[in-house]
Amino acid sequence: MKRKREQERAGTSHAVLDDFDVFLNHRGPDAKATFVAHLEEALRCAGFRPFLDGRSLMKGNPALQSIDQALEVAKVHVAIVSKRYAESKYCLTELVAMMRSGKPVIPVFYGVEPVDLRWVENGAFAKAFVKHKSRGRTQTKLQEWRDALQALSKITGFRSADYKRDEALLKRDVVNEVSRLTPSNQPVDVEQFRVGLDGSVNRCIQMLEDMGAGPGMLGLVGMGGIGKTTLAREIYNHL
Ligand SMILES: Nc1ncnc2c1ncn2[C@@H]1O[C@H](COP(=O)(O)OP(=O)(O)O)[C@@H](O)[C@H]1O
Ligand SMILES: [Mg+2]
Incomplete structure (x- = not known):
């Protein structure tokens, strides 16, 4: 105790x-x-x-x-x-x-x-x-x-x-x-067995790039469990 x-x-x-x-x-x-x-x-x-x-x-x-x-x-x-x-x-x-x-x-x-x-x-x-x-x-x-x-x-x-x-x-x-x-940021953990994530990742990164230089904001909306956090983590790792 x-x-x-x-x-x-x-x-x-x-x-x-x-x-x-x-x-x-x-x-x-x-x-x-x-x-x-x-x-x-x-x-x-x-x-x-x-x-x-x-x-x-x-x-x-x-x-x-x-x-x-x-x-x-x-x-x-x-x-x-x-x-x-x-x-x-x-x-x-x-x-x-x-x-x-x-x-x-x-x-x-x-x-x-x-x-x-x-x-x-x-x-x-x-x-x-x-x-x-x-x-x-x-x-x-x-x-x-x-x-x-x-x-x-x-x-x-x-x-x-x-x-x-x-x-x-x-x-x-x-x-x-x-x-x-500063030691560079480590990649974050993402679901090991992912299904069809790459297409969404690429589409989101394309959208971010289309916003041009400087800060941009992208919202992920959908019901719980659909894979928003997983997608956001994977995008983060790609960037
Ligand atoms: N593309 C995918 N392939 C396999 N499993 C996935 C995928 N996306 C999400 N998951 C799994 O589904 C569950 C819910 O995902 P999560 O990203 O937390 O959803 P949300 O944030 O939309 O509520 C998690 O266990 C996650 O590992
Ligand atoms: Mg979530």
């Missing part, structure tokens, strides 16, 4: 976790209102389910014990590194977990340069690291953060400096990169 309840609970938390796939690691006060909010919206429009905060994910899911576990649900991570990013121990802690996850990480150097991440003692993050030191963070912790930043700086990402004239383009390129790195 107890085990059943545990399984149910695990099942529920899993369903909740299925709601997320792209984690946006960023320092809120720097970039949230501007770039990150737009990026989040663009990702949603492209069919992704982004999330911004590993800690609130943990709070909402008591089954998650650590930030590493919370971020494990993401298929792709995006690190938006702004000028004051390194002041946030949360950003750095998340970054360490992201780099360890083995999942793809896309850096966006937002108003900073990769070299700032490589030499934290000299670049834009020097002050932040002096502060962390004065707050008594251990050498091990500081080194962990330095290593994560250095590793991130070596990944080919996007520099906002390259998009001075057009931030919308930067957003679009990041979304495209997320799509490229």
